[in-house]
Amino acid sequence: xxxxxxxxxxxxxxxxxxxxxxxAAREAxxxxxxxxxxxxxxxxxxxxxxxxxxxxxxxxxxxxxxxxLRNGRRQISSFHFPGEMVDLHATLLTVADSGMRxxxxxxxxxxxxxxILDLAAQYSEWGRAFWFDTLVDxxxxxxxxxxxxxxxxxxxxxxxxxxxxxxxxRIGQSDGRRFVLPITQLDLADAVGLSAVHTNRSxxxxxxSGTIRTQGREVVIEDYAxxxxxxxxxxxxxxxxxxxx
Amino acid sequence: MTRYYFDLSNGSGFVRDLEGQLEExxxxxxxxxxEGLRSVISGEINEGKAVSRSSFVSIRCEDSDEVTKVYFxxxxxxxx
Numbered sequence: 001x002x003x004x005x006x007x008x009x010x011x012x013x014x015x016x017x018x019x020x021x022x023x024a025a026r027e028a029x030x031x032x033x034x035x036x037x038x039x040x041x042x043x044x045x046x047x048x049x050x051x052x053x054x055x056x057x058x059x060x061x062x063x064x065x066x067x068x069l070r071n072g073r074r075q076i077s078s079f080h081f082p083g084e085m086v087d088l089h090a091t092l093l094t095v096a097d098s099g100m101r102x103x104x105x106x107x108x109x110x111x112x113x114x115x116i117l118d119l120a121a122q123y124s125e126w127g128r129a130f131w132f133d134t135l136v137d138x139x140x141x142x143x144x145x146x147x148x149x150x151x152x153x154x155x156x157x158x159x160x161x162x163x164x165x166x167x168x169x170r171i172g173q174s175d176g177r178r179f180v181l182p183i184t185q186l187d188l189a190d191a192v193g194l195s196a197v198h199t200n201r202s203x204x205x206x207x208x209s210g211t212i213r214t215q216g217r218e219v220v221i222e223d224y225a226x227x228x229x230x231x232x233x234x235x236x237x238x239x240x241x242x243x244x245x
Numbered sequence: 246m247t248r249y250y251f252d253l254s255n256g257s258g259f260v261r262d263l264e265g266q267l268e269e270x271x272x273x274x275x276x277x278x279x280e281g282l283r284s285v286i287s288g289e290i291n292e293g294k295a296v297s298r299s300s301f302v303s304i305r306c307e308d309s310d311e312v313t314k315v316y317f318x319x320x321x322x323x324x325x
Contacts, residue, residue, distance in 0.1 A: 069313070195283075
């Protein structure tokens with residue numbers, strides 16, 4: 001299926017917010033052949049153990065990366081939002097070490113891994129951009145390890161809400177204080193390593209402390225400074241300033 | 246699959262579950278409630294908070310009142 005390359009603009013815009021690309025590099029990126037895939041909610045589009053040949057860019061929707069134990073217990077290790085390349089490391093790693101699934105109706109375009117490698121080899125600025133993206137992914141994984149291992153239940157939930165708020169703000173889906181949480185309570189629980197009951201109670205604690213207000217899936221941060229303090233949230237791990245060069 | 250709701254009552258109050266989760270059976274829902282209660286209790290212990298032995302999770306089904314309750318003693322075994 002032929003795809004209009006304008007779907008690449010959000011990613012390109014994000015890259016160009018923090019660094020400049022040569023005209024040739026920009027043009028080469030926009031000339032990449034794409035395939036579009038549309039998924040419903042809770043569809044696995046990459047399964048652990050398979051050998052992907054294409055890398056994915058989210059056009060619309062929310063997806064997570066996760067791993068499961070043999071007994072079915074699931075740990076979500078990251079969420080991804082529109083305009084993000086979710087598995088750039090698949091261009092070099094031959095086997096998927098984790099699965100990816102949708103959490104909402106989702107549109108994805110895929111790019112052949114060989115095309116990404118060729119682009120990176122031909123244009124060093126793309127090589128650095130892709131490298132930087134995977135380093136930021138690793139930084140988020142480190143922060144989530146700290147979250148799961150050391151923070152209290154309420155602080156884990158607060159931290160994840162602040163991260164989602166920051167990332168949705170970057171793509172215009174939060175005004176910095178108010179956003180629609182695009183995942184269920186159970187998904188949130190799977191991301192913070194708690195039961196759904198405990199996660200619900202932690203959200204209630206945050207509500208009772210006056211730091212957040214919720215109505216359905218809408219979250220309003222009423223006291224940003226207090227929520228940041230409760231979570232120990234420092235957004236520098238998201239590296240919003242971009243790469244060194 | 247049925248949507249079950251898990252309302253928590255413990256020493257620090259009552260938390261109503263507005264979202265629920267899909268479970269294959271009441272048995273699976275009961276197991277989820279046990280794990281939920283254990284998770285809350287262990288969190289309270291880890292944070293040095295008091296643990297209420299009167300804690301319970303009330304399980305509701307869609308369009309119905311409580312179908313069963315899971316109590317502290319269902320979730321935790323204490324050797325005297």
